[in-house]
Amino acid sequence: MPVTVVVGAQFGDEAKGKISDYLASGFRHVVRTGGGPNAGHSIHLGERSVVLHQLSCGALHPGVSAISGPGMVINPMSLEKELAELAAKGWLKGDVILSERAHVILPLHELEDGWEEALRTANPGDPGLGTTRRGIGPAYEDRYGRFGLRMVDLTRPEALRTKLDLLFRRKSFLKDLPDPQALFGQLSEVGQRLAPMIRATEPILWGAIESGEPILLEGAQSALLDVDFGTYPYVTSSHPTSAGALVGSGIPPAELDEVIGVSKAYSTRVGAGPFPTEVQGELGEYLRREGGERGATTGRPRRCGWLDLVLLRYAARLNGFTSLAITKVDVLGGLEEVPVCTQYLASSGETLRRYPPSVAEELEKVTPIYEKFPAWPGFTERLKERLRREGARALPGPLRAFLHYVAAETHVPVEWVSFGAQRDDTVWLGRGAVAPRAPTVTEWTG
Numbered sequence: 409m410p411v412t413v414v415v416g417a418q419f420g421d422e423a424k425g426k427i428s429d430y431l432a433s434g435f436r437h438v439v440r441t442g443g444g445p446n447a448g449h450s451i452h453l454g455e456r457s458v459v460l461h462q463l464s465c466g467a468l469h470p471g472v473s474a475i476s477g478p479g480m481v482i483n484p485m486s487l488e489k490e491l492a493e494l495a496a497k498g499w500l501k502g503d504v505i506l507s508e509r510a511h512v513i514l515p516l517h518e519l520e521d522g523w524e525e526a527l528r529t530a531n532p533g534d535p536g537l538g539t540t541r542r543g544i545g546p547a548y549e550d551r552y553g554r555f556g557l558r559m560v561d562l563t564r565p566e567a568l569r570t571k572l573d574l575l576f577r578r579k580s581f582l583k584d585l586p587d588p589q590a591l592f593g594q595l596s597e598v599g600q601r602l603a604p605m606i607r608a609t610e611p612i613l614w615g616a617i618e619s620g621e622p623i624l625l626e627g628a629q630s631a632l633l634d635v636d637f638g639t640y641p642y643v644t645s646s647h648p649t650s651a652g653a654l655v656g657s658g659i660p661p662a663e664l665d666e667v668i669g670v671s672k673a674y675s676t677r678v679g680a681g682p683f684p685t686e687v688q689g690e691l692g693e694y695l696r697r698e699g700g701e702r703g704a705t706t707g708r709p710r711r712c713g714w715l716d717l718v719l720l721r722y723a724a725r726l727n728g729f730t731s732l733a734i735t736k737v738d739v740l741g742g743l744e745e746v747p748v749c750t751q752y753l754a755s756s757g758e759t760l761r762r763y764p765p766s767v768a769e770e771l772e773k774v775t776p777i778y779e780k781f782p783a784w785p786g787f788t789e790r791l792k793e794r795l796r797r798e799g800a801r802a803l804p805g806p807l808r809a810f811l812h813y814v815a816a817e818t819h820v821p822v823e824w825v826s827f828g829a830q831r832d833d834t835v836w837l838g839r840g841a842v843a844p845r846a847p848t849v850t851e852w853t854g
């Protein structure tokens with residue numbers, strides 16, 4: 409069964425894009441399965457870099473099809489810009505295919521996103537959700553309300569006119585709506601240009617499964633932002649879980665082979681919502697600076713904190729992780745110690761280890777209980793070189809112990825570790841090299 413899914417295990421920005429890109433050349437199809445231009449997958453190659461928003465990283469690899477799948481909401485105007493930027497930089501190497509079933513984000517949705525956020529922040533002190541303002545929520549609302557425009561409609565002028573007309577009537581409560589005729593013209597033109605890429609993508613993937621071609625489902629956003637299982641209402645409007653990746657691609661569950669969960673060695677979050685292990689002050693600033701923690705889509709500074717094993721155990725269960733990729737371990741190198749939250753003390757006095765409160769206000773109130781572990785040395789170029797060459801054998805003792813500890817606590821082996829922004833700053837540790845087992849004393853002490 410050749411289907412692998414990469415999902416974020418935290419609040420987004422775990423470097424899923426980087427892990428997907430690292431793996432992509434081993435796959436024939438790489439599929440984005442949900443979300444839209446709220447995602448920002450940064451890929452660095454030497455001095456050059458690119459941020460993918462609506463394309464999967466298959467676009468960067470020759471011989472790979474980059475499918476923007478049915479579960480997505482796509483802004484066709486910004487997609488064209490993304491394609492043009494990639495082509496201008498000479499990075500567009502894959503075969504881009506856009507699902508005809510993906511929904512279209514219109515300027516109306518972006519307006520509505522702002523309108524909804526204003527509604528939520530009307531009372532002083534109300535944080536709102538801190539959305540990316542890319543129209544994601546309203547586009548999914550219209551999708552489920554059955555008012556949505558789909559990518560295929562961009563290639564059918566009659567249907568486009570009728571559906572757009574209905575949508576304008578539905579949005580009549582919004583101020584400063586664009587001119588419907590002008591928008592129709594713009595969408596028809598974009599539709600004509602994108603038409604050769606707009607296709608039915610499920611048969612392509614089913615055919616791939618039948619002929620044994622491997623498929624990578626590239627998640628965007630993350631488990632704790634899932635509209636049902638995340639920290640509701642501080643979530644996005646899609647299902648960024650392994651189950652969501654199947655719905656968002658049309659691949660049946662029994663075909664799924666591997667589920668790779670991606671987690672930073674610490675945590676970050678952009679936007680509002682509970683974040684039990686958030687660190688303020690100098691240490692928070694340190695993580696932000698060393699980790700370059702700024703949103704790839706909005707440029708907002710990310711909130712930073714320590715690794716939260718309660719949430720990671722929950723994400724592992726929810727997604728059925730078969731392996732973990734732990735990223736940004738270099739950021740913690742050289743610290744005096746590495747705190748890890750192992751459980752919560754709830755306001756009721758109960759201890760919580762693997763299932764966080766489903767009510768955001770209660771999650772806000774938990775007290776994280778930390779264990780502090782010896783840190784590993786700072787990452788020198790020499791260490792990076794050794795890791796690239798020797799893999800698991802070159803892991804510094806305390807880092808190896810930390811990874812074993814995470815594996816033991818989540819019951820998921822750690823197979824990948826990433827220690828920098830570059831494509832080759834990731835190593836595959838191998839099957840079973842960091843399996844769930846208690847770390848030894850000598851590992852901890854190096």
Ligand code: IMP
Pocket residue numbers: 419420421446447448537538539540541542543544545628629633642643644645678679680
């Ligand atoms: P929306 O997806 O723009 O509606 O935003 C809802 C929440 O999800 C906000 O807190 C965003 O900051 C967050 N969010 C959405 N996409 C991402 C992402 O790709 N990385 C991190 N946070 C995200």
